[in-house]
Amino acid sequence: MTTEPSAAAPAHPAGPPALQITDLRVVFDGFVAVDGVDLTVPVGDLRFLIGPNGAGKTTLVDAVTGLVKATGSARFGELELLGRDVHRIARLGVGRTFQTATVFEELTVLQNLDIAAGAGRSAWTMLRRRGGVPDDVAEALTTVGLVDQRDQLAGTLAHGQKQWLEIGMLLVQNARLLLLDEPVAGMSHEERDATGELLSLLAEHRTVVVIEHDMEFLRRFARTVTVLHGGRVLSEGTVAQVQADPRVQEVYLGHQAVEA
Numbered sequence: 001m002t003t004e005p006s007a008a009a010p011a012h013p014a015g016p017p018a019l020q021i022t023d024l025r026v027v028f029d030g031f032v033a034v035d036g037v038d039l040t041v042p043v044g045d046l047r048f049l050i051g052p053n054g055a056g057k058t059t060l061v062d063a064v065t066g067l068v069k070a071t072g073s074a075r076f077g078e079l080e081l082l083g084r085d086v087h088r089i090a091r092l093g094v095g096r097t098f099q100t101a102t103v104f105e106e107l108t109v110l111q112n113l114d115i116a117a118g119a120g121r122s123a124w125t126m127l128r129r130r131g132g133v134p135d136d137v138a139e140a141l142t143t144v145g146l147v148d149q150r151d152q153l154a155g156t157l158a159h160g161q162k163q164w165l166e167i168g169m170l171l172v173q174n175a176r177l178l179l180l181d182e183p184v185a186g187m188s189h190e191e192r193d194a195t196g197e198l199l200s201l202l203a204e205h206r207t208v209v210v211i212e213h214d215m216e217f218l219r220r221f222a223r224t225v226t227v228l229h230g231g232r233v234l235s236e237g238t239v240a241q242v243q244a245d246p247r248v249q250e251v252y253l254g255h256q257a258v259e260a
């Protein structure tokens, strides 16, 4: 059975940076969406990235994963990601999900995982494993809790299960850094709890960055938090530190006042 890397690897924020972003800038037709962001995420962190609508959260992830052009630097371990092609970045071990799940609805859960696994494999490996479910796919099914849905069409999965399948697809691609864009949006309470547990489990051996709006979810599961506002880092620290920051309160209170 394929196992996660040895437990000797540091599981908590103290290790070397998995992601080191320096002076990241993204400009769309003169509009500065990401305005000189510095962000360091240590190996094994479960980092929440929060901020009001339009803060630049998704654009930051787009820049790191090669979807939009950016200046500055985004290093994954020793490797510079900026300037590399989307597929190459994925193959290096940087996986991301989107605000709406992107699974193949007409294929089964297993087929979705198989395709994702195949993306990083040679034809020879594909041939050899035709007979059964490969270890890494079986393990991903278990990790994301979709063993019983293995042969179900992805299109018939519950909303939360689709997000878990997408995370499973990153696992079989052996993503070491997972960037998840609002994974619990639209989920039930039970699905949120299960997702939080899943992310905590993943962060034992991988590095997870979660964009999220749900404050209750953040309070329960975040190890560290970075707040973006207007394309810049407004605040960073533990949940308690960030919550106590008057600048954060101002941004979020202003928000609530508008919504009230």
Ligand SMILES: Nc1ncnc2c1ncn2[C@@H]1O[C@H](COP(=O)(O)OP(=O)(O)OP(=O)(O)O)[C@@H](O)[C@H]1O
Pocket: 028, 031, 033, 051, 052, 053, 054, 055, 056, 057, 058, 059, 060
């Ligand atoms: N392709 C684009 N062209 C022009 N402007 C864009 C583009 N993508 C994003 N923007 C703008 O950049 C800013 C940051 O957008 P982004 O989607 O990164 O915000 P966000 O923090 O993810 O917000 P949300 O919480 O609503 O998802 C917004 O003002 C948005 O309108």
Ligand SMILES: [Mg+2]
Pocket: 057, 058, 059, 099
């Ligand atoms: Mg967004």
